[in-house]
Amino acid sequence: MTTSRFALSRLEFKPVTPSRWPNVEKLFGKRGACGGCWCMYFRMENKTWLAGKGRGNKRAFKKLITSGARPGVIAYHEGEPIGWCAIAPRREYTRLERSRVLKPLDDKPVWSISCLFVLKPYRRKGVSVRLVRAATDFAASRGARIIEGYPVQPTMEKTPDPFVWTGVPSTFLKAGFKEVARRSKTRPIMRRQMRAR
Numbered sequence: 001m002t003t004s005r006f007a008l009s010r011l012e013f014k015p016v017t018p019s020r021w022p023n024v025e026k027l028f029g030k031r032g033a034c035g036g037c038w039c040m041y042f043r044m045e046n047k048t049w050l051a052g053k054g055r056g057n058k059r060a061f062k063k064l065i066t067s068g069a070r071p072g073v074i075a076y077h078e079g080e081p082i083g084w085c086a087i088a089p090r091r092e093y094t095r096l097e098r099s100r101v102l103k104p105l106d107d108k109p110v111w112s113i114s115c116l117f118v119l120k121p122y123r124r125k126g127v128s129v130r131l132v133r134a135a136t137d138f139a140a141s142r143g144a145r146i147i148e149g150y151p152v153q154p155t156m157e158k159t160p161d162p163f164v165w166t167g168v169p170s171t172f173l174k175a176g177f178k179e180v181a182r183r184s185k186t187r188p189i190m191r192r193q194m195r196a197r
Helices: 018-028 046-051 055-066 094-098 127-141 169-174
Strands: 011-015 072-077 080-089 111-118 146-149 178-182 188-193
Touching (some): 011 127, 072 127, 080 127, 127 146
Antiparallel strands (some): 072 080, 080 111, 178 188
């Protein structure tokens, strides 16, 4: 895979579907994006998630997608999957519901962006911002009016990529989000209000 002809304007974004499962497998690779997660961290209790690291989480994620759910958006460059953004109604993320720092701000129906993953050669090129925008547009097309993100505020000059898998605040700001709460120094809650379609 080459980035020599990379241009943000040539990116395509598509919701994940059962027919695109092979694209997810290719993008996430043997490590399931990171540490055998397969984007199931926020959907499971910690004990279940840890026990399923790798194959178990992969099976659970595939089952979710083949059941008809559309839990995210894939970014493509020249037909190749290069990035992922997970988005779903907040109630689907059980770990968010139990979080002290990220607990609900109010009783309004919210969709949540829980994960961003971009292949290493394409990082720091603006792909994450485009992914977040595409994901919010997708959620809006399915009725979302409020979308939240839970980025990590880096505490060092160069934070390792695996530590910022929920994104960084600047990504969300560029995608039209605003910080609405911060119960922890490093974990702002950011929102974007979508117009009715």
